[in-house]
Amino acid sequence: MARNLYGPRVRMGNWTEDVYLEEELMKDFLEKRDKGQLLIQRNRRLKENLLRPMQLSISEDGYIHCGDKVMLVNPAPAEKEAHLFLDGDLSLCMTPDEIKAHLSDELEVPCGLSAAQTKIPVGRNTFIILSPDRNATGHVLRYGQNFCLATTGGFEDKMLYLSSDHRTLLKSSKRSLLQELYLTDEVSFLNCWQAAFLDPQLRLEHEGAPVPANAKILLSHCRTNRGLAAHRHLSWSTYFGKEAEVAVHTHLDSHRVEKPMNHWMLVTGNPRKDSSTMLELPTSPAGDPGALEQAAHPAAR
Template identity: 50%
Template sequence: MATGNASMASYRPGVLIGNWSEDLSLQEERWKDFMHKRERGELLIQKLKKLQESVLKKIQLSVSKDGFVHFGDTVMLLNPDKKPLVQNYSGVHGSLTLAVNLDEISLYSTKPSLAPRGLSAVESVNPVGRNTFCVLSVDGSAEGEPIKFGQNFALGTTGGFSDQMLYLASDHKSFMRFSKKSCLQQVVLTDELSQQTFWQAAFLDPQLRLEYEGFPVPANSEVIITHYFTNRSLAVPRKFWTRSYFGKEHEVICHTYLDSHKAEEDKNYWLIVTGNPGDENTTMFDRPNPQPGWVRKNEFSKEK
């Protein structure tokens, strides 16, 4: 019995048996790897914290003093809520803002250039890192100049998801390239500025579209945003959604929805939202009674 007890005692964890030297070396390597990743900010919890800080960081929108959108402005793109006439409408109600979709990010990847590539529409209308964009010049126009109807511009991210700015882009639908839910032309983010990242604003009424070509684009008013390279308009179908890190989000595509009068439907309506000059914590969309007045001014200037 004593011999058996001595034999059992020899197998306690503190006894160096088996490949004890290799196990000890492996533990030391794991500890060094942990300390190295912590110093470089590559631990999973550090990545999550950094991502949350950039995504949910409150962004102050640019204030438009003249009521127009300018190059260099930080804005939100908002698809307004339109009450459908049909009773059995299956789409989502409420205003939606264009936002960076983070589902394609792998927090376990060690690639330094890893960046989000997808976009979605979210129900939050508060300006934060993931749903605010910077209006960029692509034709040499100076920062601060108003954007005109029919003029090319680009939209860059402001959330700091990667080392460089990402641009809103699209391309023709193909066998390998299409949106996941609607199977139409997809909208993505890219780090390369090209014709696929050029966009134009068009006047809402197609009968007056040519008449307003070259006039400044008003802020906080409904416009059509069209992709220059494919001539299809930015849209939210409101019937296709996915689950993300932040809950239910809705698909954004490039597709022109036309009604019986050959006019764009509300799926293609967008407001370029700017900041509220009277309150830094709110936007012009939050104001109860906006006073655009820009159409009358332009018409008056034309008559003169």
């Protein structure tokens, strides 16, 4: 195939065709730019939605209610380990597919999740507590009660539900190959979760009791009876960089007690400051369990 060694300005060969081709490419580019269909524009809109600041619900009575907006936080373990990839408090975050996210400004389902070191409530890490029948808004969430965790990811018309199912040869978590955790827009029993008391010796006594806000609990998947876990020692590349893997698996120690990777907190908003969480308040001193509530509500002193 002969190669055209001349440019459009030389006016030799198929110069008219080359000029028209450049004009059509420029026209197509300008048309897509005006409609906001360029890849960089679509990618920017997706990031703006996922990182949009969110306002968490404020718990006035210290408990979690259906309809509350919370963050799911895996608290930092008491004993630091050398092989951990991420330290500190990790929040559960929506993680879209890296390739699909660069080609679209909408969320593709199913969507993955990860754990990241962020304490600021944004679209990708803010979840809504929902009852399975959607008719219990405002009711207190209780231990052993089925509920759903949903997120909009900063979008207004898209609701995705935290889901999981049994592991198969074709469907498992990326690094640990355990039960996969994902977000889907399909409403089913795979969306149902339960909260359990942290101490196994007192778990039955707390069955039916209200779930406290900003306290360590266990989150168990109803279909598979396995716990939500953050794998701090496993990292994988996401759309927002390297973050820790999350999966659905119950990790037990030698005493048959759940390990810190299965510990979670439903974090609510700080009444003193907008776009803030209760994690920013000072920890309560030993022997004074009401100090945290007094710090959050100074008028009650």
